[in-house]
Structures are given as C-alpha cells and as structure tokens.
Amino acid sequence: MATGSGFSAQTLSVLAALSDQPSEWRHGYALAKHTGLKSGTLYPILIRLADRGLVEACWQDEPQPGRPRRHLYRLTADGIAVAGAALAAAAESQARQRARAPLTKRGATARAVP
Amino acid sequence: MSEFGRAGDAMRRAALQIVPAARRDWVDAVWAESPDVPPGWRRLAWRAGGVQLIVREALMQRRIGTALLFAVAAGAAAWAAWPGPPSYLAISNHRALVVAVIVVLAGLPLLARRLFGPVSRSRTARALRVCTYAAVLALIPARNVIEGFRDVPPRGGLDLRVYAVVNTEHRVARTESFDGFMFLVIIALCVSAVLWLTSQRSRVAPGTLGIGAIGGITVGAAVYAVAPLGLSKAATNPWLPGSDVDPLVSLAWLLVIFAPPAAAFVAHRRYTAAGTATAPAAGARQILGAGLLTNLVGALLVSALGTGTTALTLKEAWLRDWLYHGQRQFFGIAGLRSLLHGDLAAIAYSHELTAAVDGSIFLVMCAVFPLIGLALIALPVLDGLGSPEREPERSPEKEPERGRAATVRP
Numbered sequence: 001m002a003t004g005s006g007f008s009a010q011t012l013s014v015l016a017a018l019s020d021q022p023s024e025w026r027h028g029y030a031l032a033k034h035t036g037l038k039s040g041t042l043y044p045i046l047i048r049l050a051d052r053g054l055v056e057a058c059w060q061d062e063p064q065p066g067r068p069r070r071h072l073y074r075l076t077a078d079g080i081a082v083a084g085a086a087l088a089a090a091a092e093s094q095a096r097q098r099a100r101a102p103l104t105k106r107g108a109t110a111r112a113v114p
Numbered sequence: 115m116s117e118f119g120r121a122g123d124a125m126r127r128a129a130l131q132i133v134p135a136a137r138r139d140w141v142d143a144v145w146a147e148s149p150d151v152p153p154g155w156r157r158l159a160w161r162a163g164g165v166q167l168i169v170r171e172a173l174m175q176r177r178i179g180t181a182l183l184f185a186v187a188a189g190a191a192a193w194a195a196w197p198g199p200p201s202y203l204a205i206s207n208h209r210a211l212v213v214a215v216i217v218v219l220a221g222l223p224l225l226a227r228r229l230f231g232p233v234s235r236s237r238t239a240r241a242l243r244v245c246t247y248a249a250v251l252a253l254i255p256a257r258n259v260i261e262g263f264r265d266v267p268p269r270g271g272l273d274l275r276v277y278a279v280v281n282t283e284h285r286v287a288r289t290e291s292f293d294g295f296m297f298l299v300i301i302a303l304c305v306s307a308v309l310w311l312t313s314q315r316s317r318v319a320p321g322t323l324g325i326g327a328i329g330g331i332t333v334g335a336a337v338y339a340v341a342p343l344g345l346s347k348a349a350t351n352p353w354l355p356g357s358d359v360d361p362l363v364s365l366a367w368l369l370v371i372f373a374p375p376a377a378a379f380v381a382h383r384r385y386t387a388a389g390t391a392t393a394p395a396a397g398a399r400q401i402l403g404a405g406l407l408t409n410l411v412g413a414l415l416v417s418a419l420g421t422g423t424t425a426l427t428l429k430e431a432w433l434r435d436w437l438y439h440g441q442r443q444f445f446g447i448a449g450l451r452s453l454l455h456g457d458l459a460a461i462a463y464s465h466e467l468t469a470a471v472d473g474s475i476f477l478v479m480c481a482v483f484p485l486i487g488l489a490l491i492a493l494p495v496l497d498g499l500g501s502p503e504r505e506p507e508r509s510p511e512k513e514p515e516r517g518r519a520a521t522v523r524p
Contacts, residue, residue, distance in 0.1 A: 027147060028143055028144065028146075028147045029147040029150045029160075032147075032160075038159065038160075038163050039144050039147070039159075039160045039161075039162075039164060039166075039167075040162065040166035040167065041163070042163075043140055043143070043144055043163065043167050044167065044170060047137070047140055057139070057143075059139075067146075067149045067150075068142075068145070068146040068149070069146060070143075070146050070147065071139065071140075071142070071143030071146055071147075
C-alpha cells in the first residue's frame with residue numbers, strides 16, 4: 001500500500017510505535033501488540049531499520065528471573081528524524097487522498113449528468 | 115521445560131547454524147519473547163515467525179539456495195551418467211568418477227572460501243561460477259556416453275575391423291583409471307582457477323571478469339566451430355576450393371594465441387582509465403585475470419559443447435548426417451577407405467568411433483589453453499607483481515556490509 005513516505009504501512013506502524021516514547025527501550029512483543037504485526041513480519045522490519053541505522057538494539061541488562069534476557073529496541077537520532085518526516089508525509093498523503101475522494105465522486109456524478 | 119520444549123530448543127540451536135552470525139541475535143530475540151506470549155496457538159504462531167526468520171535469513175545468504183541448486187544439478191548429471199550394466203569394469207570406473215567429480219565440485223567452494231575468501235560481490239563473478247559448474251556438470255554425462263561407446267568393441271564383422279583400425283591409428287593404449295584421474299585433476303584445476311579469479315581476495319575487478327568472459331566465449335565459439343561442429347578442413351574445402359590453409363582453423367588458432375593478451379590489454383587499460391590502479395600489482399592482477407580467464411572460459415566452453423555434440427552424434431543419427439553431410443568416404447585414417455568399400459553403415463560407425471576417440475582432445479584443451487594464456491601474459495604480470503605496492507589498493511567490490519549485528523550490551 002502506498003503511504004507517500006517511502007515506507008510500507010507495516011514499517012510505518014513500527015516507526016509510529018517506536019516514536020511514541022523515543023527514549024524508551026521497547027521489546028518485540030510489546031511492539032507486536034502495539035502494531036498488530038506477527039513476529040514473522042515485525043522482526044524483518046526491525047532488522048531492515050537497524051541495517052539503515054534508524055533503530056538501535058541491545059540485550060536487556062538484568063533479565064527477569066525465570067525468563068531469558070530480552071532484546072530491546074529504540075529509534076536512533078536519525079531514526080527519530082526519519083520517522084517524524086515519514087509519519088508526517090504519510091499523514092499528509094492520507095489527508096490528500098481523503099480530500100480527493102469526495103471530489104472524484106462529485107466529478108463522476110457531474111459527468112454522468114447529460 | 116518439557117521434553118517437547120527441550121527438543122524444540124535443540125532444533126532451534128541447530129537451525130541457527132545456517133543463519134549468518136550477524137543475524138543470530140535477531141532469531142534469539144524472537145524466542146526470548148515467547149514466554150510472554152499466551153500459550154497455545156498464539157505462542158506457536160510467534161515461534162513460527164522465528165522459524166520464518168531463520169529460513170528467510172538463511173536464504174538471503176544464498177547458501178542454501180546455491181547448495182540446493184547444485185544438489186539438483188549434480189543429481190541430474192549423475193542420473194544421466196549412471197546407466198549401464200554394473201558388471202563392466204569400465205562402467206564401475208565411470209560411476210566412481212562421477213561420484214568423485216561431484217564430491218570435488220562440492221568441496222572446492224568450501225576450500226576456496228577458506229583460502230581465497232568469499233565470492234566477489236559482482237554479478238559477473240557469480241554468473242561465471244554458475245556457468246563453470248554448469249559446464250562441468252554437463253561434461254559428466256556427455257563424457258560417459260563417449261567413453262561407453264569407445265570402450266565397447268563390436269562383437270565381430272566389419273565394425274570390429276573398423277574398431278581395430280581406428281584404435282590402432284590413434285594408438286589408444288589407455289587405462290581407464292588414469293584417464294579418469296586426469297579428468298578429475300584437470301577439472302579440479304580449472305574450477306579452482308575460476309573460484310580464485312572470482313573470489314574477493316583475488317581483487318580482480320568485475321569489469322576484468324566480464325572482459326575475460328567475453329574473450330573466452332569468442333575463443334570457445336571459434337574452436338567449437340572448427341570441431342566438432344563439422345566446419346573442419348574437410349568440410350570447408352568444398353566452399354573454398356584451392357585453399358590450403360583453412361581460414362577458420364587459422365582464426366581459431368589466432369584467437370587462442372592473441373585473445374588472452376588482447377583481453378589483458380583491454381582490461382588493464384579500462385582499469386587504469388577508471389583511476390583505480392594505485393599500484394602496479396593491481397594492474398598486474400587485472401592482466402592475469404583477463405588473460406587467464408579468456409582461455410579458461412574458452413576451453414571450458416568448447417569442452418562442454420564439443421563433448422556434448424560428440425555424445426549427441428553417437429545418439430542421434432540426424433546430427434551425425436548433418437555434421438558429416440555428403441562425406442560418404444572417410445579420408446582421415448589410413449587403411450580405412452579400402453576397408454569400408456562404400457558400406458554406409460560401416461562409414462557411419464567409423465565417423466562415430468573417430469569422433470569418440472577424438473573427444474578426449476577437449477580435455478587436453480582444458481589443460482593447454484589456460485597455460486598458453488598464462489605464458490603469453492607472464493611478462494607484464496611478473497613485472498607488475500614484482501613491484502612493491504606503494505599504497506593499499508581499493509577493493510574493486512567494496513560494498514557496505516549487508517548485515518549489521520545488533521548492538522550487544524555487555
């Protein structure tokens with residue numbers, strides 16, 4: 001789906017989730033619940049964002065007892081800037097599409113009238 | 115943890131080995147989250163995403179894809195070369211050779227990766243490797259068809275006498291195992307040379323590989339047109355009556371001798387024009403790469419096509435008739451003409467047998483052509499490699515790392 005930002009809708013949802021509190025480290029399951037993405041979709045997106053230097057990742061310092069250490073993610077400085085611009089562009093594109101839809105309907109009606 | 119969970123964890127750890135090291139953290143990350151996912155289908159789906167990630171990352175590295183492709187191609191080559199009664203010693207030798215060649219082909223890239231580094235990132239390098247392997251795999255069944263035909267003497271009659279004359283004329287005193295060993299050694303050397311030239315550590319530029327490949331295809335096509343395509347002296351003479359020197363044969367020899375230095379010159383010039391040659395050794399590598407590759411590709415191409423065509427002439431009568439069109443008599447071997455007396459079946463058999471005996475010449479080409487190429491470019495290469503490198507060279511295929519490992523906090 002075209003979002004007008006250069007990112008897919010799923011990637012934008014991950015960027016949006018990470019942008020909520022950019023300084024906070026988030027773990028994968030929280031991101032999955034926030035975005036509604038499955039693990040098979042979420043992690044390749046996180047890998048791509050990390051490859052582009054937009055997301056940084058680290059392992060939890062002190063694991064909770066009885067469970068393995070978690071991998072945590074947050075936006076880098078570049079990531080915050082890029083995410084902000086991409087989300088703004090996507091919102092603008094969505095607004096344009098919303099504005100164009102009634103016009104198209106009106107035009108179609110006008111052409112239909114003899 | 116349950117038995118089922120422990121088994122799953124062990125399988126995951128084993129599967130991780132096929133994932134590049136830089137990506138393993140990400141797979142571990144998926145599993146690290148699974149205790150928080152509600153048990154049942156949701157947790158299973160979450161872990162399935164982890165398995166999907168393993169497969170995706172492994173396939174991204176092309177290792178499994180390449181291995182599968184090779185396994186299928188090698189299996190097809192072995193299947194095509196396998197038929198025949200196993201009681202024949204020659205057939206057993208052929209089968210052993212097929213297995214040995216496939217083992218060598220499978221092992222050489224692993225060895226090359228250790229010695230020469232990974233494959234160069236250019237598409238030309240990968241294409242060259244794939245084509246080399248395709249040529250060698252095509253050689254296996256084709257060679258077996260020829261060997262099978264040549265090794266089985268007719269039971270009697272005129273064909274047996276033709277067999278004796280052709281084999282005596284060619285002085286065939288061969289031992290199966292020695293032939294097979296030489297085939298294995300020459301093929302291993304040729305494949306090793308291609309693996310080195312297309313590795314990152316050889317620092318041969320992709321453009322140089324392209325020039326060498328184009329030169330090689332030209333050489334191979336010219337030599338293949340001479341023989342066994344049928345445009346040999348006997349066939350071209352009717353078109354050029356009175357000509358003592360076959361122009362096509364002359365062209366093929368000229369290409370074999372002059373194409374390597376010409377390709378080396380063009381590659382060196384292109385490399386220095388691009389401003390990438392900061393040391394004489396870098397230029398020498400381009401000369402060596404293009405010069406060696408030209409005759410190497412030419413020899414492998416003509417071997418695969420020539421052996422394949424010869425094998426087809428033994429199987430398909432229409433091809434034999436087309437290649438030897440109008441040649442009702444045989445002039446090549448002394449004593450054969452008087453023996454055949456216009457017997458068309460015996461003439462056809464003599465053509466097939468001679469083609470089968472001559473088939474081994476392609477293996478000689480694989481050994482000799484690259485040596486000719488090396489000899490002709492030796493001086494500039496030695497001169498360049500002998501010069502001290504003043505500054506580090508820029509790798510022609512320097513690209514940013516695809517996978518950046520996740521930062522691991524201590």
